[in-house]
Amino acid sequence: MATIIIIYGILAVGLIVSLAKSKEKTKIAFKVAKKSLLKTAPALLAMLGIVGLILGLLTPEKISSLIGAEAGIFATLTAALIGSLTLIPSLVAFPLAGSLLRSGATVMTISAFITTLVMVGIVTFPMEMKVLGKRFTLLRNGLGIIAALLIAFLMGVIL
Amino acid sequence: MKKFLKQFKLPLGVALVYILLFVFSPDIARRSSEVTWEYFLEMAFILPPVFILMGLMEVWLPKDKIQKWLGNDSGLRGGFFSLALGTLPTGPVYVAFPLAASLLHKGASITNVVIFLGSWAALKIPQLMVEIKFLGLPFALTRFALTTIALIIMGLFMKAMLTRFPDKEWLKSRENLPD
Numbered sequence: 001m002a003t004i005i006i007i008y009g010i011l012a013v014g015l016i017v018s019l020a021k022s023k024e025k026t027k028i029a030f031k032v033a034k035k036s037l038l039k040t041a042p043a044l045l046a047m048l049g050i051v052g053l054i055l056g057l058l059t060p061e062k063i064s065s066l067i068g069a070e071a072g073i074f075a076t077l078t079a080a081l082i083g084s085l086t087l088i089p090s091l092v093a094f095p096l097a098g099s100l101l102r103s104g105a106t107v108m109t110i111s112a113f114i115t116t117l118v119m120v121g122i123v124t125f126p127m128e129m130k131v132l133g134k135r136f137t138l139l140r141n142g143l144g145i146i147a148a149l150l151i152a153f154l155m156g157v158i159l
Numbered sequence: 160m161k162k163f164l165k166q167f168k169l170p171l172g173v174a175l176v177y178i179l180l181f182v183f184s185p186d187i188a189r190r191s192s193e194v195t196w197e198y199f200l201e202m203a204f205i206l207p208p209v210f211i212l213m214g215l216m217e218v219w220l221p222k223d224k225i226q227k228w229l230g231n232d233s234g235l236r237g238g239f240f241s242l243a244l245g246t247l248p249t250g251p252v253y254v255a256f257p258l259a260a261s262l263l264h265k266g267a268s269i270t271n272v273v274i275f276l277g278s279w280a281a282l283k284i285p286q287l288m289v290e291i292k293f294l295g296l297p298f299a300l301t302r303f304a305l306t307t308i309a310l311i312i313m314g315l316f317m318k319a320m321l322t323r324f325p326d327k328e329w330l331k332s333r334e335n336l337p338d
Contacts, residue, residue, distance in 0.1 A: 002285075003250040004204055011208040014215045025218045028337060033214035036257065037207065042167045044202065047253070048195050049173030053180075056191030089251075090286040098293030110294070111302060118281035119306070124253050126169055131256040132263070133329030139317050140273060147309035155301055 036131075043126035050123050051087050058086060060096050067109055068100045076109045076156075080149055083116030084141075087123045108156025115148035205250055213257040217264065217337055226266035233271065238311060241271040245278025252280040264336055269321055270314035277310035 018026045063086075067079045088096075093114065101110050120141050121128070128137040164171070180188040229237045245255075259272050267275075282303060290299040 002248070006249055007205060007208050007212075007254070011212055014212060018215055018219060021219075026215075029214035029218040030211065031214070032217050032337065033207075033210040036213065037210040040210075040257075042170050044206070045167075045170035046173050048199050048202065049170060049177065051198050052191040052193075052195030053173070053176060055194040056187050059190070087251075090283075090289050094286075094289045094293040101294065107298070111298070114290075114294075115281070115302065115306065118286075119277065119309075121252060121280070124256070127253055128256050131260045133326040135321060135324070135326035135329070136269075136317070139320060140276070140313070143313045143316065144277075147306075147313060151302065151305045151309060154305055155298070158301055159297055 040127060040130050043130040046126045047123055050126075054085055054123060055088070058082060060092070063096065064100060064103075067113065068103055068105050075105065076112045076152060079105075079109045079113035080116045080145065080152070083113045083148070084120040084122050084145060086117065087121060088117060090118075093117055106156060107159045108152050111155040112149065112152035115151045116145065119144040119148050201251075202253075205254060209250075209254050209257055213261050216258065216261040220261065220265045222265050225262065229262060229267035229271045231268045233268065237268065237271050238274055238314075241267075241275040242278045242282070242307065242310075245275045245280075246282050246284050248283065248285045249279070252276070255279040260333075264333065269318040270311075273314035273317050274310045277306070277313065281306050281310075 015026070018029065063082055066082065067075050097110050097114055100113075101107070122141070125137060125141070128140075132140075177188060177191070180191065227233065228240060233240070249255075255276055259276050262275065263269070263272050287299055287303065290302075
């Protein structure tokens with residue numbers, strides 16, 4: 001809800017300023033918007049479907065049973081895989097991670113889950129590729145996985 | 160028709176998986192459809208204004224200013240500015256992709272765009288509050304610090320890579336945007 005208010009608020013201000021300055025340019029802005037939205041539409045539809053499939057399979061209970069029960073490197077790698085695959089709002093992810101930590105998961109596993117969740121988005125691949133290019137997307141997410149695993153390892157050692 | 164099929168092959172493929180799932184595992188199919196519907200509603204509300212904002216950015220953002228603030232010679236200040244932009248309370252990461260593309264087009268450096276996207280996804284202030292509450296201050300602070308360092312290294316590396324091996328296909332698709 002807050003997101004919607006903020007975005008529409010920014011848009012309202014932007015539109016008022018833009019219209020006051022030039023009607024012509026505002027029109028062009030809408031044209032650019034329409035064109036990019038249509039171009040991105042197939043990727044967006046695919047993304048929606050994939051999010052549903054993944055979250056339909058990986059419910060919070062399922063995630064808990066996969067990474068909460070056992071410790072060790074296997075749990076950490078599973079956590080990283082789940083984090084990369086899913087797109088979960090932080091309001092759901094952090095409480096889940098907190099309860100897993102309390103029920104015995106290691107810091108390394110939990111940070112692997114959180115860091116991949118926020119740094120790697122396999123579900124958003126189609127959209128990111130459409131908007132920012134294939135190379136950019138593959139590099140950013142590939143490096144993101146490596147960075148996330150390193151961060152998880154360091155956090156396991158430090159904390 | 161052929162063009163339509165080519166353009167929509169990915170969503171059509173996903174739709175096929177759903178149909179199979181409805182036949183073989185209706186339970187999962189039902190849960191998945193519910194999730195998809197929820198996300199559809201969210202995106203239907205959020206994405207149109209985001210794309211209009213992107214259009215406004217394409218039209219109004221002064222190229223010389225963006226180049227100066229976020230371009231290749233913006234240095235430490237540019238990096239810091241990108242990081243700060245990303246931490247503002249806004250929305251999910253797919254909101255940031257079109258905005259990042261606009262910034263790139265207006266002359267922001269690849270390093271700064273990578274930092275901006277990373278900070279948008281990983282270092283959001285409201286998200287940090289939730290993290291502190293459920294995982295504790297030490298966890299959140301350590302992750303914040305390490306992620307910041309990682310993003311800077313990733314950004315520098317990606318700039319070097321993409322300068323040497325530019326994504327020609329993508330560059331071609333963006334030729335006719337207004338300056």
